[in-house]
Amino acid sequence: MSKYTISTFSRYIYLNSYAFLLLFMGLGIVFIPLYVVSWWLVPIQAIVVIVCLKGCYGIFSTWDDKKRKYKMLIERNKEQLRPDIFTEFMQAPCGQLLSKVVLQDLGKSDSYQDLVKLRKPLITRLRESCKPQKTTIYINEDYKP
Numbered sequence: 001m002s003k004y005t006i007s008t009f010s011r012y013i014y015l016n017s018y019a020f021l022l023l024f025m026g027l028g029i030v031f032i033p034l035y036v037v038s039w040w041l042v043p044i045q046a047i048v049v050i051v052c053l054k055g056c057y058g059i060f061s062t063w064d065d066k067k068r069k070y071k072m073l074i075e076r077n078k079e080q081l082r083p084d085i086f087t088e089f090m091q092a093p094c095g096q097l098l099s100k101v102v103l104q105d106l107g108k109s110d111s112y113q114d115l116v117k118l119r120k121p122l123i124t125r126l127r128e129s130c131k132p133q134k135t136t137i138y139i140n141e142d143y144k145p
Contacts, residue, residue: 004070004071004074004105006066006067006070006071006101007067011101012063014097014101015063015066015094015097015098015101016059016060016063017097018059018093018094018097019055019056019059019060020056022052022053022055022056022059023052023053023056025052026048026049026052026053026056029045029048029049029052030045030049032045059094062094066094066098069089069098070098070101070102073085073086073089073098073099073102074102074105074106077102077106078106081106081108081111083111083114083115083118086099086115086118087118090115090116090118090119091119091120091125099112099115100112103115
């Protein structure tokens with residue numbers, strides 16, 4: 001059994017904090033009585049609530065993926081910290097939280113400031129997110145879990 005684990009209640013709450021934020025925002029927006037101002041605002045309100053709840057569901061549904069990525073980051077950085085591996089994770093808020101947890105478990109929390117430098121500017125990240133991305137699948141025949 002590994003001494004590193006991500007499957008604790010406090011880590012679940014921490015790594016899904018953006019999902020909880022979206023959930024509470026969506027529920028809060030539901031209770032704003034916009035129908036008093038105008039019934040035309042109700043469909044806009046519904047769309048905003050649906051977008052918040054969809055984002056919330058999307059983040060919550062990635063828990064198994066977060067566990068896999070946590071394990072991968074721990075295994076690859078156990079011997080020596082390799083910042084290049086964290087580049088992908090530093091582009092999204094949830095990945096940054098995961099990186100903090102991994103560094104904390106490895107006892108290298110002070111290295112987070114070096115990883116922050118790997119973040120691309122917001123404009124660049126938005127442009128890349130709006131373009132189609134090429135996906136390459138590599139199957140390692142020699143991998144043994």
